[in-house]
Amino acid sequence: MSISYENLCAFLYREARHLDDREWDEWLAMYDENCTFWMPAWDDDGELTEDPQSEISLIWYGRRSGLEDRVFRIRTERSSATIPDTRTNHHISNVEVVEQSGTTVKLRFNWHTMSVRYNHTDHFCGTSFYTLDVSGASPLIKEKKVVLKTDYIRHVIDVYHV
Numbered sequence: 510m511s512i513s514y515e516n517l518c519a520f521l522y523r524e525a526r527h528l529d530d531r532e533w534d535e536w537l538a539m540y541d542e543n544c545t546f547w548m549p550a551w552d553d554d555g556e557l558t559e560d561p562q563s564e565i566s567l568i569w570y571g572r573r574s575g576l577e578d579r580v581f582r583i584r585t586e587r588s589s590a591t592i593p594d595t596r597t598n599h600h601i602s603n604v605e606v607v608e609q610s611g612t613t614v615k616l617r618f619n620w621h622t623m624s625v626r627y628n629h630t631d632h633f634c635g636t637s638f639y640t641l642d643v644s645g646a647s648p649l650i651k652e653k654k655v656v657l658k659t660d661y662i663r664h665v666i667d668v669y670h671v
Contacts, residue, residue, distance in 0.1 A: 525599035
């Protein structure tokens with residue numbers, strides 16, 4: 510099955526919109542039940558960690574249920590990192606199809622997110638790598654790896670920042 514570059518970009522923009530508008534159910538629906546969501550950390554030598562099971566990560570969820578739990582905490586104010594609500598604005602650029610084979614598409618793209626909280630705007634930027642299952646009516650995210658390029662983070666970074 511093939512999917513057009515335009516539809517792949519529209520999928521990424523839709524995910525960004527769901528995050529910006531805090532449409533959590535719609536955002537979660539974009540992820541496969543067995544997806545991984547990983548933001549590796551930078552080690553002391555300036556290299557990315559390679560194994561979320563044995564090395565430190567900024568974010569690691571091995572299944573969508575971890576994302577669902579995170580959303581539950583955001584919604585029920587059981588997360589001090591999200592009180593008061595953070596307003597975000599996501600920008601996506603340089604979308605590249607790295608590989609397309611059968612029902613799988615691998616993408617990479619750059620992103621910049623502005624996050625407004627406490628009358629201050631934080632800027633986060635990086636590169637994301639997605640593996641999508643395009644066998645259904647709408648793509649599903651199977652793997653999401655986020656490489657954060659911002660080297661100073663004033664407070665907790667969360668799934669809605671990236």
